[in-house]
Amino acid sequence: MDATTRTATEPSVEPADRSASGDAVIRFENVVKVLGGRRVLDGLNFEVPRGETLVIMGPSGTGKSVTLRHIVGLMQPDEGRVVVDGSDMSTIKKKELAELRKRTGYLFQDGALINWLNVGENVALPLRENTRASDDEIHQRVVEKLELVRLPDIWDKMPGELSGGMRKRVGLARALVTDPQIVLYDEPNAGLDPETSNTINTLMRDLADRLDITSVVVTHLVSCVRTVADRVILLDGGGVVVDLPKDEFLSSDNERLRRFLGQDPD
């Protein structure tokens, strides 16, 4: 089968609104980001429609985490635009950004738990920082999210007492505690044994299906792609070299993609 590859989509000339490009929740338009004197992102174009789970793969150092950071406004493009839920991330107002962050969950590679706060307080953090929810409401929502990741009754445990898989699931509960519409996962399987890794993948798929979340997942693992992806892009050289629905991505005979997947330890 011939691989369909896309190196770029046409940059939109429309203003940043939800109707500019179908129902894309996240849109990168010719994004350039220079870091350490290198054009890490060099004209990056892609979009994620509402409700879709996009997986980003690519060699180490190719800018996958940098891409995620642009989606939450932790980094700004040097050129081009990143549009999230209708807002241009370079010109977004502080208040609007705070609102957008409430609607966005971010699972960091290591779960990024705060060691001196117990599990319950770790999960509660985004509610305490970004909302005016009452203590009762916070308690209820934390309990609900810990049940969702199948870790009930561990509110009082400290992060140091948890296994890597549990830490990751607590990180996931925290990423979901504000009921976000967009969830970003940076290497959700890193450091996990295959069984725990599969549990996390199934959970991610389940959440995407049940809660109609728009997700972006950075992973090196084909097993993660198989379970969670709707569509996959391969990043290399600062841009998208392959952009395909999951099944076509996995069966593609694109030479660059075969070389990349051939090296995958999964």
Ligand SMILES: Nc1ncnc2c1ncn2[C@@H]1O[C@H](COP(=O)(O)OP(=O)(O)OP(=O)(O)O)[C@@H](O)[C@H]1O
């Ligand atoms: N804040 C920063 N300052 C300078 N350089 C940075 C910064 N953040 C990232 N970089 C560089 O940008 C490049 C891309 O980093 P990034 O973390 O996005 O890679 P990645 O594709 O996620 O890699 P991996 O698969 O190894 O996690 C790397 O060369 C990295 O050193």
